[in-house]
Amino acid sequence: MTEPIRVGVLGARGRMGLEVCKAVDGAADMELAAMVDQGDVLFNMEDAHAEVVVDFTTPDVVMDNLRWAIEHGISAVVGTTGFTADRLDQVRSWLAEKPGVGVLIAPNFGIAAVLMMQFAAKAARYFESAEIIEQHHPRKLDAPSGTATRTAQVIAAARAEAGLGPMPDATKEEVAGARGADIDGVRVHAVRSAGLLAHQEVLFGTDGEILTIRHDSLDRVSFMPGVLLAVRNVRSRPGLTIGIDSLLD
Numbered sequence: 001m002t003e004p005i006r007v008g009v010l011g012a013r014g015r016m017g018l019e020v021c022k023a024v025d026g027a028a029d030m031e032l033a034a035m036v037d038q039g040d041v042l043f044n045m046e047d048a049h050a051e052v053v054v055d056f057t058t059p060d061v062v063m064d065n066l067r068w069a070i071e072h073g074i075s076a077v078v079g080t081t082g083f084t085a086d087r088l089d090q091v092r093s094w095l096a097e098k099p100g101v102g103v104l105i106a107p108n109f110g111i112a113a114v115l116m117m118q119f120a121a122k123a124a125r126y127f128e129s130a131e132i133i134e135q136h137h138p139r140k141l142d143a144p145s146g147t148a149t150r151t152a153q154v155i156a157a158a159r160a161e162a163g164l165g166p167m168p169d170a171t172k173e174e175v176a177g178a179r180g181a182d183i184d185g186v187r188v189h190a191v192r193s194a195g196l197l198a199h200q201e202v203l204f205g206t207d208g209e210i211l212t213i214r215h216d217s218l219d220r221v222s223f224m225p226g227v228l229l230a231v232r233n234v235r236s237r238p239g240l241t242i243g244i245d246s247l248l249d
């Protein structure tokens, strides 16, 4: 029998971290080697001989964690949000110094969320208008969500490839923010309310027709099959992988 993968969890006492610890603990091919939260010291992770770290912390600290993991030759699965193009370039440059290390960063590990983004990318070329409404629990630190940002980017890329220009919109914003954030020309609206977990609607419109693609995460267990899949595969994919799409094919 092959040895279990030794997994360390960063952000282990957070909402996602707790769920990841449970999932890793319950996976026959993994061993929960280390749990690190704010205030704990990262060398616990090294002492525990973690082979893969899973990071669900905050956009403020994730880059330091990643640099540390890569420098120590530990592959990483990252769910934490806040990855701009500049940040991704920085990760690529760290990885260039450590050719054997894999890093997988996914804005959303939910299989249905991944499909929602794929369906949105497929639909985008057929519609004049596209807007995104993301809805999350009020403890979420960032807006718009990583998922909404990624969805806007893939819609914008599909529109550009199809030669579509800007969306029709004659509105003058009387109050700043009324039309939401503009991500690559796609409007994104962020709702925060008690009772919500993580939800998103992508609204496509053309003459006389609307297509709405909706995704709901009702429980954080929804992210765990994707996280475990990434942990199983990240070491055999050196360099940077974005999203889990390529692992599902």
Ligand SMILES: NC(=O)C1=CN([C@@H]2O[C@H](COP(=O)(O)OP(=O)(O)OC[C@H]3O[C@@H](n4cnc5c(N)ncnc54)[C@H](OP(=O)(O)O)[C@@H]3O)[C@@H](O)[C@H]2O)C=CC1
Binding pocket: 010, 011, 012, 013, 014, 015, 016, 017, 036, 037, 038, 039, 056, 057, 058, 059, 061, 078, 079, 080, 081, 082, 106, 107, 108, 109, 110, 146, 223
């Ligand atoms: N990709 C995906 O599928 C998903 C991504 N997310 C993203 O994951 C991230 C975490 O979300 P969530 O679990 O709800 O947030 P939480 O605030 O519940 O958890 C974050 C945890 O990280 C801890 N932390 C802070 N700094 C450090 C550090 N330097 N080292 C180790 N741990 C640290 C925090 O400690 P303390 O509270 O003491 O500050 C907290 O326990 C967010 O960016 C969120 O958007 C969430 C769900 C799914």
Ligand SMILES: O=C(O)C1=N[C@H](C(=O)O)C[C@H](O)C1
Binding pocket: 081, 107, 108, 136, 140, 141, 144, 145, 146, 147, 148, 197, 198, 199
């Ligand atoms: O903070 C959350 O909760 C979530 N964050 C991710 C995001 O920003 O897209 C994934 C999911 O929406 C839950």
